[in-house]
Amino acid sequence: MxxxxxxxxxxxxxxxxxxxxxxxxxxxxxxxxxxxxxxxxxxxxxxxxxxxxxxxxxxxxxxxxxxxxxxxxxxxxxxxxxxxxxxxxxxxxxxxxxxxxxxxxxxxxxxxxxxxxxxxxxxxxxxxxxxxxxxxxxxxxxxxxEDNLVLVTENKTCEDALNHCREMTTAIYKYDLLSFRNSSDFSYVRDQIYRATTEEVWTGLQFLGGEWWQSDGKTLDPQEMLPDCPNQWEHCGTMSKYNTANWIIRDCSERRNFICYYKRKKT
Structure with missing residues (x-):
């Protein structure tokens, strides 16, 4: 990996x-x-x-x-x-x-x-x-x-996907659901999830406390990319293998594949 x-x-x-x-x-x-x-x-x-x-x-x-x-x-x-x-x-x-x-x-x-x-x-x-x-x-x-992405082709809820990524953490590497910081990354990541068995995969985007957050604790910038008042339960973000939209909002309880990333822990 x-x-x-x-x-x-x-x-x-x-x-x-x-x-x-x-x-x-x-x-x-x-x-x-x-x-x-x-x-x-x-x-x-x-x-x-x-x-x-x-x-x-x-x-x-x-x-x-x-x-x-x-x-x-x-x-x-x-x-x-x-x-x-x-x-x-x-x-x-x-x-x-x-x-x-x-x-x-x-x-x-x-x-x-x-x-x-x-x-x-x-x-x-x-x-x-x-x-x-x-x-x-x-x-x-x-x-x-090479990159630092890990596609997991198991179907899990968004919360379970987040836990799965974090449980992969080792003494050297920390894992989490993928968070985006650069809009230019979307097309690259989309190419890397072609092996997913679901059309969309969970990412680390969630709606909490009236704002959209990434799993690493950073707010999404700009917020206007996403609805201020999403529909009930549709508080989690996916990206699609085929749809070119950067973010798709889904019910967090749905089950699908997901994409993790890893980084070396600070020493």
């Missing part, structure tokens, strides 16, 4: 100091320090983390900064040519672990000038901040990513 002890180069994505203090969703990039083919690199990432680095999961500029400091110029990324459509390039599908997802990016400005696209796998040059097509059998360094 993301708690690695291997001595690998790691970059924790802390978007700025203020958000770091309250962040619940954290994403981490790992550089295993190995040179593998594109296929081997992806298998390594899937076996040890979530998947290879892609532009829809991480920030390119932070990746570049870390690579340049370590003098790593070229790395494989989760980008390759569609095997069923010549000259169509897409990012890997981190939801299913197979295939491709998203729009064709063959015309993206991120490609290096003059690319001939003779090869089928995508790499990234950290010094030039450009993508390059390379032979998939070439051995390069690569980057993987």
């Amino acid at each position: 993301g708690k690695k002890s291997r001595p690998e180069l790691m970059l924790l994505f802390l978007f700025n100091a203020v958000i770091w203090m309250e962040a619940r969703l954290q994403r981490t990039i790992y550089f295993p320090g190995l040179k593998l083919t594109w296929t081997e690199a992806r298998e390594y990432c899937q076996n040890n983390y979530i998947d290879m680095f892609t532009w829809d999961t991480m920030n390119m500029n932070l990746l570049s900064t870390c690579l340049v400091k370590k003098k790593i110029r070229n790395v494989w990324i989760g980008l390759h040519e569609d095997p069923e459509q010549d000259s169509v390039w897409k990012f890997i599908n981190v939801k299913t672990g197979k295939g491709l997802t998203g729009e064709d990016v063959s015309q993206s400005k991120n490609w290096a000038t003059g690319q001939q696209f003779k090869d089928r796998c995508g790499s990234y040059n950290s010094f030039l901040k450009k993508w390059y097509s390379k032979n998939c059998s070439k051995r390069l360094y690569f980057s993987c990513y």
Whole structure:
């Protein structure tokens, strides 16, 4: 569940100091320090983390900064040519672990000038901040990513879900229902709950004492995103795998899957 002890180069994505203090969703990039083919690199990432680095999961500029400091110029990324459509390039599908997802990016400005696209796998040059097509059998360094989310596919009431998360706490890690601090996190989390067996999952949002609160004791900002006087019993928040609305308000006694997060305890 993301708690690695291997001595690998790691970059924790802390978007700025203020958000770091309250962040619940954290994403981490790992550089295993190995040179593998594109296929081997992806298998390594899937076996040890979530998947290879892609532009829809991480920030390119932070990746570049870390690579340049370590003098790593070229790395494989989760980008390759569609095997069923010549000259169509897409990012890997981190939801299913197979295939491709998203729009064709063959015309993206991120490609290096003059690319001939003779090869089928995508790499990234950290010094030039450009993508390059390379032979998939070439051995390069690569980057993987992981987060601190745990999807639980058991059906529980919101209260029971909250207790379940907290009971997962260990001597090192504290667990809780996921609370949001950054609106940009919604689309990312929505992609991570695709394996849920219920269409919606509980989050740490609850209506208490006339205000909407997160399970970590923080009020929701802004409050106007949610009703001031919700219907009776509809005092708990979910998010959907399919509905793009950030919050959906439900009866807290309903039973559904839920999503927890963990963070290292302070020492």
